[in-house]
Amino acid sequence: MKLAEQIKKLLEQHTIPLHVSLSRNTGQAVAALQTASFANRINADIVLSLSCYKPKNNRSCITVYRFSYQDELNIKQPDLSWCPYDKAHLQKSSITKEYSHKIVGTLKNNLVASDVQGPYAVPYKPLIGMQSPALGFECGIQSIQECNECARIIYLSIVELIDDIAH
Secondary structure, X not given: OHHHHHHHHHHHOOOOOOOOOOOOOOOOOOOHHHXXXXXXXXXXXXXXXXXXXXXXXXXXXXXXXXXXXOOOOOOOOOOOOOOOHHHHHHHHHHHHHHHXXXXXXXXXXXXXXXXXXXXXXXXXXXXXXOOOOEEEEEEEOOOHHHHHHHHHHHHHHHXXXXXXXXX
């Protein structure tokens, strides 16, 4: 939760006015589909799922995921008012793919390339049901300092993505 709060704080201080919503508070447990329902209801521009763990090899890293059953086609999906949760990711799959590659590129420019993995297109459970572009970040961190640095680097990648989109 500390990582999410740090990124939120940095984004809200950015010169472009951004609205950042967290799907839960510290100590709260929320199911993946509840998060998806919330994000879909507010029509989020992008959804980030953040997970942290202590790496076994004592080396920090960031892995990026996007949801996929490998079922994307290069055709526009119809804009439906209702779609099954297991097909929701298809609504913005091409944009999500583009965003994931841009984010990973920025992360690799700000970290040792071997410390960044992905983007992986897999059925990543925290992103199920998301109609908005959604990316998952798994961060292997060992200390508060690494958490702060991870937040800063993810923030930079998001800001660069926003700047790219705006121009």
